[in-house]
Amino acid sequence: MSEKKVILRAENLTKRYGDKEVLKNASFSIREGELKILIGPSGGGKSTLLQCINFLVRPEAGRVWLDGREVLYHRKRELYAYRQKVGMIFQDFNLFDHLTAVGNVEIALIHVRGMDREEARTRASSELERVGLREHMEKYPAQLSGGQKQRVSIARALAMDPVVMLLDEPTSALDPELISEVLSVIRDLRANGMTMIMSTHQIGFAGELADEILFMEDGVIVETGSPKKLFSQAECQRTREFFLKIVEIYGESR
Amino acid sequence: MGSMTESLAAIREALPYLLHGSLVTVGLVIFAMALGLVIGTLLAVGQVYGSEWVRRVVLVYVWFFRGVPLLVLLFLFYFGLFTLFRINISAFTASVFVLGLISAAYQSQILRGAILSLPEGQMKAARAMGMSETQCILLIILPQAFRLSVPGWSNEYSIVLKDTAVSYALGVMEVMARAHFVASRTYEHLPLYFTAGVIFLVLTYLGTKALRIVEERVRIPGYANR
Numbered sequence: 029m030s031e032k033k034v035i036l037r038a039e040n041l042t043k044r045y046g047d048k049e050v051l052k053n054a055s056f057s058i059r060e061g062e063l064k065i066l067i068g069p070s071g072g073g074k075s076t077l078l079q080c081i082n083f084l085v086r087p088e089a090g091r092v093w094l095d096g097r098e099v100l101y102h103r104k105r106e107l108y109a110y111r112q113k114v115g116m117i118f119q120d121f122n123l124f125d126h127l128t129a130v131g132n133v134e135i136a137l138i139h140v141r142g143m144d145r146e147e148a149r150t151r152a153s154s155e156l157e158r159v160g161l162r163e164h165m166e167k168y169p170a171q172l173s174g175g176q177k178q179r180v181s182i183a184r185a186l187a188m189d190p191v192v193m194l195l196d197e198p199t200s201a202l203d204p205e206l207i208s209e210v211l212s213v214i215r216d217l218r219a220n221g222m223t224m225i226m227s228t229h230q231i232g233f234a235g236e237l238a239d240e241i242l243f244m245e246d247g248v249i250v251e252t253g254s255p256k257k258l259f260s261q262a263e264c265q266r267t268r269e270f271f272l273k274i275v276e277i278y279g280e281s282r
Numbered sequence: 283m284g285s286m287t288e289s290l291a292a293i294r295e296a297l298p299y300l301l302h303g304s305l306v307t308v309g310l311v312i313f314a315m316a317l318g319l320v321i322g323t324l325l326a327v328g329q330v331y332g333s334e335w336v337r338r339v340v341l342v343y344v345w346f347f348r349g350v351p352l353l354v355l356l357f358l359f360y361f362g363l364f365t366l367f368r369i370n371i372s373a374f375t376a377s378v379f380v381l382g383l384i385s386a387a388y389q390s391q392i393l394r395g396a397i398l399s400l401p402e403g404q405m406k407a408a409r410a411m412g413m414s415e416t417q418c419i420l421l422i423i424l425p426q427a428f429r430l431s432v433p434g435w436s437n438e439y440s441i442v443l444k445d446t447a448v449s450y451a452l453g454v455m456e457v458m459a460r461a462h463f464v465a466s467r468t469y470e471h472l473p474l475y476f477t478a479g480v481i482f483l484v485l486t487y488l489g490t491k492a493l494r495i496v497e498e499r500v501r502i503p504g505y506a507n508r
Binding site: 125126 | 406
């Protein structure tokens with residue numbers, strides 16, 4: 029089987045808040061269609077890493093390449109163009125509260141990608157339909173459940189035709205019975221070949237679908253490997269302890 | 283009893299004249315608040331998102347216009363600055379200008395509070411989609427912050443409304459000036475100032491009522507009473 033090409037590569041990303049280094053020389057790369065999952069204790073730097081990738085958080089050092097081209101993020105225009113290609117999903121959805129579901133999806137199509145309103149509406153509707161929200165297009169975020177909100181935010185990201193998606197604990201703020209509806213959307217994305225980097229505590233989901241798991245702690249990517257390897261025969265003592273504990277809490281399967 | 287009849291007669295006679303003045307008062311309030319809204323928005327955005335330097339300018343502005351009494355500002359601009367720079371404008375325009383600059387200081391703080399009360403994630407999500415800083419502010423932040431500001435404006439409206447009476451000192455023929463004008467001729471002080479007061483109360487009521495309706499209209503569905 030031929031190797032897929034590397035879509036995104038990050039090298040030595042470092043972030044400090046005052047004296048505290050929250051991200052230390054994090055490097056990784058991801059190939060087309062892969063799903064990489066970040067796992068590790070809260071405060072371990074998963075969220076910071078994801079937000080450094082699209083420069084929502086400015087790293088003190090480090091470089092990022094998209095499709096083999098370095099992202100010159102100090103140039104505003106280049107940064108804005110790059111962010112359009114990198115979709116982001118947040119733990120607490122961050123839907124625009126003053127816009128309906130369809131309004132949330134179309135606003136960037138109109139104002140960032142320059143589509144006319146009709147075209148944007150058509151595209152936004154079809155994205156919402158894809159995540160099963162046809163009936164809820166005209167509702168405002170406050171009228172939607174958590175799972176529905178997260179699906180709107182996924183539709184919003186997908187409408188921009190991203191080449192890679194960053195998902196920052198997409199199910200952590202959801203009631204248990206709403207988690208599966210979001211995970212199933214992510215599963216579909218995976219099946220359709222979307223490249224994704226996701227942080228999560230859903231160990232079962234990670235085991236089932238991840239091409240690779242990155243274990244992060246104290247701002248360091250401690251160990252990287254297939255789910256099978258990390259779950260049962262991690263090299264690092266700390267990784268083993270963590271997985272033992274998390275499997276105990278969340279269970280082996282979903 | 284005779285004086286009661288006389289008072290009523292005085293009110294009846296002066297009422298059309300005073301009501302005409304209330305149009306001037308309403309004009310002052312609307313133009314001043316509109317000017318205050320435009321400048322206040324710029325100040326608020328500058329204070330929240332501007333550089334250190336911009337922030338300092340805003341702070342000095344707010345400190346100045348909140349700190350100096352209205353009457354002093356009216357005289358300072360109308361007799362002082364406008365005369366010095368040979369700017370020839372009517373007392374009405376000058377009053378709108380000064381009331382607007384003061385209201386801008388207060389409105390900027392109402393709006394600033396609203397902006398800061400929005401969750402940080404709103405801006406983050408907008409930036410993550412490739413919006414520029416300006417787009418984030420115009421499309422995402424301000425539409426929400428304005429909605430949250432309406433109750434604050436209601437308060438600001440009633441203050442500006444009362445402040446318009448001071449423009450009488452420049453000779454603007456609003457309600458207070460007209461009441462004073464008639465009272466000093468007829469010596470019917472009590473009924474005339476009483477009527478002026480009632481007119482202000484009615485205007486306060488109507489204005490806050492109107493803003494209530496605006497608040498209802500722009501409310502985001504799903505948020506009960508935000």
